Amino acid sequence: MALTILIALAGLMGASGVIPAAAGAHAAPNAGIDSAAYLLLFHAAAVIGGAALAQQGLLWRPLLLAALIAWIVGACLFSGDIALRTFAGHRLFAMAAPAGGIILIAAWLALAAAALGALIHQTP
Numbered sequence: 001m002a003l004t005i006l007i008a009l010a011g012l013m014g015a016s017g018v019i020p021a022a023a024g025a026h027a028a029p030n031a032g033i034d035s036a037a038y039l040l041l042f043h044a045a046a047v048i049g050g051a052a053l054a055q056q057g058l059l060w061r062p063l064l065l066a067a068l069i070a071w072i073v074g075a076c077l078f079s080g081d082i083a084l085r086t087f088a089g090h091r092l093f094a095m096a097a098p099a100g101g102i103i104l105i106a107a108w109l110a111l112a113a114a115a116l117g118a119l120i121h122q123t124p
Helices: 002-025 033-056 061-087 096-120
Strands: none
Touching: 002 033, 002 061, 033 061, 033 096, 061 096
């Protein structure tokens, strides 16, 4: 069930990424919204791929699930802050975009650790 929820959230992230991509092309060119769109779209695909890896049992599941959740949280914080600044003129909260970026970096490192954890926790 957890993977299904994560995949549903990835679908919402993907849809949410298309909106600022279109806005960046039409409504707010050169406003920086493109980076928010691409970050959402890229990490939506990463969550779906990570869910497939979890289903196959290729990585250490506890850390992989943490990485998937962190990709969602980090991408939403980063992109939400950029979108609000572009369209509403204010931030989500102070340091939301940098916090989202740091969470994303940590999540990618967690993915690498989940791969190493799978090696350690393998039964011969």
